Amino acid sequence: MNVQLFYLYLNYKRTILNKNKELHICNKLGESMNYSKTFKKIRIAKGMKLKEAAGNTLSISQLSRFENEQSMISIDSFIELLNNVNTSPEEYFYLLRKEENELKKYFNIIKNLLNNRKYDKLEELAIDLKNQKPTSNSWMSFLVLFVDSIIILDKEKRILNQPRVLSYLMKVEDWGEMELYIYAIFGFVFDVETTYLLMKTAIKKSRLYQSIPQDMNLLFSILSNNFSTFILHKRYDYAEETLAIYEKKLSENTLLIEPHLDFLFNKGILDFTQEKEEKAKEHCEQVFELCRLFKLTEQEENYRKRYLIWSKSYLDPDFQELIIKIGFIV
Numbered sequence: 001m002n003v004q005l006f007y008l009y010l011n012y013k014r015t016i017l018n019k020n021k022e023l024h025i026c027n028k029l030g031e032s033m034n035y036s037k038t039f040k041k042i043r044i045a046k047g048m049k050l051k052e053a054a055g056n057t058l059s060i061s062q063l064s065r066f067e068n069e070q071s072m073i074s075i076d077s078f079i080e081l082l083n084n085v086n087t088s089p090e091e092y093f094y095l096l097r098k099e100e101n102e103l104k105k106y107f108n109i110i111k112n113l114l115n116n117r118k119y120d121k122l123e124e125l126a127i128d129l130k131n132q133k134p135t136s137n138s139w140m141s142f143l144v145l146f147v148d149s150i151i152i153l154d155k156e157k158r159i160l161n162q163p164r165v166l167s168y169l170m171k172v173e174d175w176g177e178m179e180l181y182i183y184a185i186f187g188f189v190f191d192v193e194t195t196y197l198l199m200k201t202a203i204k205k206s207r208l209y210q211s212i213p214q215d216m217n218l219l220f221s222i223l224s225n226n227f228s229t230f231i232l233h234k235r236y237d238y239a240e241e242t243l244a245i246y247e248k249k250l251s252e253n254t255l256l257i258e259p260h261l262d263f264l265f266n267k268g269i270l271d272f273t274q275e276k277e278e279k280a281k282e283h284c285e286q287v288f289e290l291c292r293l294f295k296l297t298e299q300e301e302n303y304r305k306r307y308l309i310w311s312k313s314y315l316d317p318d319f320q321e322l323i324i325k326i327g328f329i330v
Helices: 035-045 050-054 060-067 075-084 089-115 119-131 139-156 163-171 177-189 192-209 213-232 236-252 257-273 277-293 297-313
Strands: 007-013 022-025 319-325
Touching: 035 060, 035 075, 035 089, 050 060, 050 075, 075 089, 089 119, 089 139, 119 139, 139 163, 139 177, 163 177, 177 192, 177 213, 177 319, 192 213, 192 236, 213 236, 213 257, 213 319, 236 257, 257 277, 257 297, 277 297, 297 319
Parallel strands: none
Antiparallel strands: 007 022, 007 319
């Protein structure tokens, strides 16, 4: 089973600058969902105006909204559009893959900069991304906002509210994978009540993507990230409810080991918040044992580091931990 866990991991104390701070990030990137962006690039490259590309398939305004990622279209209409711009599906998906690789490249750069604590380089990357002037509501524009949020979290020890992200999610009536992915990685930038309310929408919408075991990672990423956010804000009632949903979804359908590990470890964290140290140790030991059983050495090491920090710091009122799991599916 070639499945891995990936985290943006932050441990810090509000009253101490850098003493107990750890920051890690990795990512697993799947479809970027930049169908419209790739189509627009093809149309412009072929020197075609909106009217020519739209043909009898769509109105000019409909095509414009699609290209600017403001609306989606049917598969049949999309195939017709490809014909209108003289592009085969094979050529299109080759170009789409290039877009995905570009996004993956940037996530890997962010991962390496954070792992090596090169925050000055991260700021340079943010400037570089902004200079590319990504289109509104494109994946690259959200990547800029994500980097900005991480920089503020590191420099000012505060969470940067991102109203544009919330506005986008509230505006889209029918969430697809892109919206679910955005919510999964940006849930921590909203106020805790908004994160809680949007979780209901995310769970409902994610049902469309739960028929394939690997797609369940998307739902579990959302639940894990929300659990961490609720713990950060000391909303232990929301955290407990999130774990109950997590457990129910695990019992329904998943063959993956990683969500089980996260669930057990999060139960241990909740035990720590209730000062049940022995119970917390019991849940975490189960995680370590499973990691050894499945030879997940790196995951075991990460869990052990977190366990040691929690066991030493859970009584400290200033201790905080935020975990952001990026649940893109390959």
